[in-house]
Amino acid sequence: MIKKLAILSALIISGGFLYRFTVAGTTETEFRNIDPLVSESEDLKIWMVTDIHYISPELHDVGSAFAQMKASAAGKDLAHIDSVMQALVWEAAIEKPDLLIVSGDLTFNGEYQSMVDLAAYFEQVEANGTQVSVIPGNHDIHSGWARKFEGPEMKPTKQVSPDDFRELFADFGFDLAINQDPNSLSYAIEPATGYPILMMDTNIYTDTENTSSPTVEGKIKMETAAWLSDYFQVHNAKMWVGHHPLLSHNDSKRTGHTLVNADEINPLLKKQGITALFAGHIHAQNISSDADTREVITGALSIFPNSVGEITISPEGLNYSHRELAVEEWAQATNQTDPDLLDxxxxxxxxxxxxxxxxxxxxxxxxxxxxxxxxxxxxxxxxxxxxxxxxxxxxxxxxxxxxxxxxxxxxxxxxxxxxxxxxxxxxxxxxxxxxxxxxxxxxxx
Incomplete structure (x- = not known):
C-alpha cells in the first residue's frame, strides 16, 4: 500500500486530481497468460499508424455538404481515405509486421459506421498474419461532431460509446491484453516475452452521448492512475503508447498538445524505467527528447506523406524508422483507374x-x-x-x-x-x- 500511495501521489495535480482520494473502487489486478507473437529468438516488428480519421463511404456523397467539409479538413484527404485503408491492408500483407498499433483518432469524428468499417479492415489485416492493437483518440468516443453528409445537409449520426469501442475492437488489442483497466479503455500487451507495452486511453470524454466538440486536451484519470499503481506492483513495461504526447514537440504554448498532467505522469514512467513513448494527436512526424526519455510522434496517416512508423525490437534495442504508405503501388497492383490514386x-x-x-x-x-x-x-x-x-x-x-x-x-x-x-x-x-x-x-x- 505504501508503494501504491507513493505512485498515486505523484499523479495528483492542482486543479486536476483531488488532493484527497481513495482507491477503494478499484478491482484486484488480474493478469492473463497470452502467448507472445514471436519466439524469444525472433525480432518483433511493429507498424505504428495514427490519426487515420477514417470516414465510412456510407456516410457521405458527392454533395455540397461533404465538399465543404473536405475543404476545411486541415489537409486530410477524406475523399480517398478508404483507398488509403485498402493500401494499408495490401502493404501489411506483403511486409507482414507482427503487430499493427493504431494510436487513436481512428475516425473522422467518432461515427459508429466508420468504426464498423475499420473493424472489417483490421480483420483483413489479421487474416493476412498481422495482429492489431488499437486505442481511441480524442475524436473517437461520444463525439458531438459525428455526422453524415447528404447533398447540402449535414446530419447527426450514431456516436461510439466506450462499450461500443470495446465490443467493436474486442479482437484488435483487447484480445491480446495481459491486463485491462476497468475504468478506461487502457490495457497492457506483451507481444514479445519480456517486452510489455502499455496501450493507454488518454482521452477526456463523457459516458453518454453529447453534442459538444471533441475535447482536445488529454488526461490520465485518477482511476487509471490507481490501475497503473496495481499494474506496476506486479509487472513492468518497456513502452507507453497513448494518443496525446507527454513531451513538448515544439515551442508552442497552445493547450491540447500534451497531457494536462504530463508533468506528473512522466516522472512516474521514468521511475518505472519506461523511456520509449509513442503518440499521435499533433499530426506531425516528430521525435523529442527529455533527459532519459524519447517520444516518437508518427505523422497522421490521413495527410501527406501518409506516415507509417516501423519499429523493430531486437536484442540490440529499439529501432524506429519512418516510411510512407505505398498507395501508388497498391493502385497499380490492383488496377485502379483513378489518376489521383495512380499519382x-x-x-x-x-x-x-x-x-x-x-x-x-x-x-x-x-x-x-x-x-x-x-x-x-x-x-x-x-x-x-x-x-x-x-x-x-x-x-x-x-x-x-x-x-x-x-x-x-x-x-x-x-x-x-x-x-x-x-x-x-x-x-x-x-x-x-x-x-x-x-x-x-x-x-x-
Missing amino acids: YKQTAYDIFYEDGATLGLRQMFEEQWYEETYEEDVMDFVGRLNVRYFSGQDFETDETLETHPGYKIIQENSDGFLKRYSTRSLQDIDLDDRNLFIPNDFLVK
Whole structure:
C-alpha cells in the first residue's frame, strides 16, 4: 500500500486530481497468460499508424455538404481515405509486421459506421498474419461532431460509446491484453516475452452521448492512475503508447498538445524505467527528447506523406524508422483507374500544400497586414513549410525556405501567429524526426 500511495501521489495535480482520494473502487489486478507473437529468438516488428480519421463511404456523397467539409479538413484527404485503408491492408500483407498499433483518432469524428468499417479492415489485416492493437483518440468516443453528409445537409449520426469501442475492437488489442483497466479503455500487451507495452486511453470524454466538440486536451484519470499503481506492483513495461504526447514537440504554448498532467505522469514512467513513448494527436512526424526519455510522434496517416512508423525490437534495442504508405503501388497492383490514386504522392501533397497556403492567406487578413503583392509569396512559403514540418523533414537545413521571399515578408510584417509559427517550424535541431535507435541498455534503465 505504501508503494501504491507513493505512485498515486505523484499523479495528483492542482486543479486536476483531488488532493484527497481513495482507491477503494478499484478491482484486484488480474493478469492473463497470452502467448507472445514471436519466439524469444525472433525480432518483433511493429507498424505504428495514427490519426487515420477514417470516414465510412456510407456516410457521405458527392454533395455540397461533404465538399465543404473536405475543404476545411486541415489537409486530410477524406475523399480517398478508404483507398488509403485498402493500401494499408495490401502493404501489411506483403511486409507482414507482427503487430499493427493504431494510436487513436481512428475516425473522422467518432461515427459508429466508420468504426464498423475499420473493424472489417483490421480483420483483413489479421487474416493476412498481422495482429492489431488499437486505442481511441480524442475524436473517437461520444463525439458531438459525428455526422453524415447528404447533398447540402449535414446530419447527426450514431456516436461510439466506450462499450461500443470495446465490443467493436474486442479482437484488435483487447484480445491480446495481459491486463485491462476497468475504468478506461487502457490495457497492457506483451507481444514479445519480456517486452510489455502499455496501450493507454488518454482521452477526456463523457459516458453518454453529447453534442459538444471533441475535447482536445488529454488526461490520465485518477482511476487509471490507481490501475497503473496495481499494474506496476506486479509487472513492468518497456513502452507507453497513448494518443496525446507527454513531451513538448515544439515551442508552442497552445493547450491540447500534451497531457494536462504530463508533468506528473512522466516522472512516474521514468521511475518505472519506461523511456520509449509513442503518440499521435499533433499530426506531425516528430521525435523529442527529455533527459532519459524519447517520444516518437508518427505523422497522421490521413495527410501527406501518409506516415507509417516501423519499429523493430531486437536484442540490440529499439529501432524506429519512418516510411510512407505505398498507395501508388497498391493502385497499380490492383488496377485502379483513378489518376489521383495512380499519382497519389502528388495528390496528397497538393491537398496538404493548399491547406497550408490557405492558412497563410487567412492569417495575413486576421493579422491585418494583407497586401496583394505579398499574397503569392506568403502562401507558397507557408504551404511548403507545412509540408516540410508535418512530414518530419524540418531537422534538415533547407536554404530554399530560409531565403524564401515569403519568409522575409512574414518576419517584417507579422507580430502574431505567422511569425511565431514560421520561426519555430523552419528548423527543429533536436533530433532526426524520422529515425531513432534506443540501445537495449538504455531501455532497461
